[in-house]
Amino acid sequence: MAAFWALFRRELAGFFVSMTGYIIIAAVLFFLGFSFTELLESLNVEPTHVPVTELFYNTWYFWLIMLLSAPVITMRSFALEKSSGTYETLATAPVTEQQMVLAKFAGALVFFFVMWLPLAACVLLTRYYTNDPGGLTWGALLGTYVGIILIGGVFLSIGCLTSVLTRSQIVSAIVSFVLCCSLFVLGLRAVFDVGDTQLNAQLLSYISMVEHMQDFVRGVIDTRYVVLYLTLIVFLIFMTIKVLESRRWR
Amino acid sequence: MNDGSMIRVDKLTKEYGGNLALDAVSFDVGKGEIVGLLGPNGAGKTTTLRILSCYLPATSGYASVAGHDVFSASEKVRKCIGYMPENNPLYPEMRVREYLQFRAKIKGLRGQNCDHRVNTVMEECGVADVHRKLIGHLSKGYRQRVGLADALVHEPDLIILDEPTQGLDPNQIRSVRELIKELGKAHTVLLSTHILSEVEMTCNRVLILHKGRILAADTPENLQAVMSDSSQVIAEIKAPLGRLRLELEDLPGVGYVDITASDGDYFRCSITPVGGADLREEVYRLARSEGWDLRELRRCRHSLEDIFIHITRRNGEEEE
Numbered sequence: 426m427a428a429f430w431a432l433f434r435r436e437l438a439g440f441f442v443s444m445t446g447y448i449i450i451a452a453v454l455f456f457l458g459f460s461f462t463e464l465l466e467s468l469n470v471e472p473t474h475v476p477v478t479e480l481f482y483n484t485w486y487f488w489l490i491m492l493l494s495a496p497v498i499t500m501r502s503f504a505l506e507k508s509s510g511t512y513e514t515l516a517t518a519p520v521t522e523q524q525m526v527l528a529k530f531a532g533a534l535v536f537f538f539v540m541w542l543p544l545a546a547c548v549l550l551t552r553y554y555t556n557d558p559g560g561l562t563w564g565a566l567l568g569t570y571v572g573i574i575l576i577g578g579v580f581l582s583i584g585c586l587t588s589v590l591t592r593s594q595i596v597s598a599i600v601s602f603v604l605c606c607s608l609f610v611l612g613l614r615a616v617f618d619v620g621d622t623q624l625n626a627q628l629l630s631y632i633s634m635v636e637h638m639q640d641f642v643r644g645v646i647d648t649r650y651v652v653l654y655l656t657l658i659v660f661l662i663f664m665t666i667k668v669l670e671s672r673r674w675r
Numbered sequence: 676m677n678d679g680s681m682i683r684v685d686k687l688t689k690e691y692g693g694n695l696a697l698d699a700v701s702f703d704v705g706k707g708e709i710v711g712l713l714g715p716n717g718a719g720k721t722t723t724l725r726i727l728s729c730y731l732p733a734t735s736g737y738a739s740v741a742g743h744d745v746f747s748a749s750e751k752v753r754k755c756i757g758y759m760p761e762n763n764p765l766y767p768e769m770r771v772r773e774y775l776q777f778r779a780k781i782k783g784l785r786g787q788n789c790d791h792r793v794n795t796v797m798e799e800c801g802v803a804d805v806h807r808k809l810i811g812h813l814s815k816g817y818r819q820r821v822g823l824a825d826a827l828v829h830e831p832d833l834i835i836l837d838e839p840t841q842g843l844d845p846n847q848i849r850s851v852r853e854l855i856k857e858l859g860k861a862h863t864v865l866l867s868t869h870i871l872s873e874v875e876m877t878c879n880r881v882l883i884l885h886k887g888r889i890l891a892a893d894t895p896e897n898l899q900a901v902m903s904d905s906s907q908v909i910a911e912i913k914a915p916l917g918r919l920r921l922e923l924e925d926l927p928g929v930g931y932v933d934i935t936a937s938d939g940d941y942f943r944c945s946i947t948p949v950g951g952a953d954l955r956e957e958v959y960r961l962a963r964s965e966g967w968d969l970r971e972l973r974r975c976r977h978s979l980e981d982i983f984i985h986i987t988r989r990n991g992e993e994e995e
Contacts, residue, residue: 431780435769442768510764514825517728517760518781519753673749674732 436532499584564644572641575654582661687736711874714884720867757826767811816847
């Protein structure tokens, strides 16, 4: 356990002692700023009954940030260690693959959460100046963050898996971006109803991140989605551990 | 199993996609030895060390460290080795003390003991004065010391160093060698190198590895003794050429004489004995009795370099 904490701390610190973490956070702030100004402009034109969190979610910058940041965060986790050779020192230290993967995933997830904190600031600011108690409930804010962590967790675990499979950070980022996008676009078809059969539409809506997130931002935490995303994360992490372990006998 | 031997390697074989990197290599390393793995590039040194440090699995064969199988008891093995890989990879964005503390923690050191060990190895390896510096800003010599400190921090029974002096300048090489010698007093050390003088200076035993096979395993002195069978005597003598050759060839135990002109009126004679005899006294007596001037007389000790070239070349010829 102590080894896990040491690895986790190094992983998290790794984002902040190098430029990577700050650059990612700056990029996220940039997009959030866009959505914030857009939101304020539209609020100036006409009033709305929709919760502030949902307004933010509806700006589509949300998915841009989700889909772009996860591959960039996880691409370094194993690919960088492998290409710089430090993986050899790590693998010959008495730590298990399980500890390594969990520490790296946890580090990425915590960073991902920190990266999304400015959203809370934007939301609270809007709430403060709109003077409308219905505009933001704590439940909606909690739901938003639960959704962000769960869906982000899936994207990050996809990123960990692709990072384990290659030595190149770029390859890892591109492959995990494509995988995350595919998963996302599949669910998008349910929203835009592209003339599929009833059954297809039904199936797609089960995995539609857009629809699930829509519920989360309204403060509805549906256990079905929670279970779905947790299972996906556990499965992907398990795969990552197995791929990493395979080096010892392959 | 644990009978005073630290490493046991038995018929270890490693194949990389059809290429044989190690071909049934067997050797033992006893406790407290400093053993050098010597060989040209691509001989299989790094592969051997990686298998012993549990980084790579062997294709077949058996290897154990301190009685633990490297394949089935990998974690136990990793606990008792300190391994410094080739090129000594480190995290450039970390500070020296921070890095060593991180390494100590993942190697299972706790609390005060952890701090104490980190301080001790920083002193031992001479990095205490740069403990706040970023590793990325350190010179190569210092980085190498940080790597060594990392290998030592958990007081391992066995230290495995892959090319520890690679890329260092002569002064740094000397200080790293001193450090390794120092380590050898308390630990078992297995190091690899392609620099022959390094093994000669630091190791008690040499394993010569070539094309995945062990060609010789002995102390540097013994290897030299093996070669001294044919060790030549070099003499520079001022004498009439014809008579010099005649007299030298008449000496008992002389196999072959080669004479070349040297500066002045001197001739340089390389005298090869038969059966390992030392001909220096004979040559001296001859020169004295003939009244010739003698200005140099020495017996060639074969350096490891010669032995290495001799052994690897002989092996190459056999294959052809």
